[in-house]
Amino acid sequence: MGNCVAKSQAKDNDSDQNVEFATGNVKLITTEESWNQSLEEARKDGKIVIANFSATWCGPCKVIAPYYCELSEKYTSMMFLLVDVDELTDFSTSWDIKATPTFFFLKDGQQVDKLVGANKPELQKKIVAISDSVPEYN
Numbered sequence: 001m002g003n004c005v006a007k008s009q010a011k012d013n014d015s016d017q018n019v020e021f022a023t024g025n026v027k028l029i030t031t032e033e034s035w036n037q038s039l040e041e042a043r044k045d046g047k048i049v050i051a052n053f054s055a056t057w058c059g060p061c062k063v064i065a066p067y068y069c070e071l072s073e074k075y076t077s078m079m080f081l082l083v084d085v086d087e088l089t090d091f092s093t094s095w096d097i098k099a100t101p102t103f104f105f106l107k108d109g110q111q112v113d114k115l116v117g118a119n120k121p122e123l124q125k126k127i128v129a130i131s132d133s134v135p136e137y138n
Contacts, residue, residue, distance in 0.1 A: 021054060021061070024069035026080045032091050035083070039109045042079045048130050049106040051081045053092055058100045060118035067120050075131055105130055 021028070029035045029051075042049045052068055054061040072080035085092040085100055095104065098116070103123060105113035113126055 021056065021065045021082055021084075023066075024080075025072035025076060026052075026069050026082050029081050029083045030087060032088070035081070035091070038079060038081055039106070042106075043108050045079075047077060047079045048112075049079045049081060049104075049109075050127065051083060051104045051106065053083045053085050053095060053097045053100060053102045053104070055085050055100045057086075061101045064101060064118035064120060064123070067123070071124065071127055075127055078127070078131065 027038060029038065039049060041047075050071075054065070056062075068080065068082075072078075083092060085097055095102075101116075101118055103115040103126075104111055105115075105126060113130065115122055115126055
């Protein structure tokens with residue numbers, strides 16, 4: 001159940017350096033405009049959005065990133081987004097991010113659930129619960 005609250009003091013730990021954060025069906029959000037476009041697309045398609053506010057230096061974020069990507073391939077009726085809190089600092093602050101990773105579950109742009117920390121079982125449980133409550137659009 002790890003989460004990060006500040007940048008690690010360790011410099012360039014090579015062991016996890018090349019973790020891919022946005023593979024599978026995960027869409028990397030680099031601007032507020034792309035965030036708004038993605039939410040609008042999800043609304044039109046009737047999709048739930050799962051937004052992962054993460055950081056490349058965060059150990060727990062690196063651990064859960066591959067799992068998040070796996071989930072994006074399994075639950076294709078949902079939209080999986082990734083926001084780097086360091087790249088979009090002001091935007092992340094507007095979402096009141098206190099620790100990374102933080103996952104928001106959005107329907108029609110409104111928050112329906114939230115998870116703070118790299119808790120794989122809880123993340124899957126929330127996705128399954130939301131998936132079961134929404135008709136499939138595949």
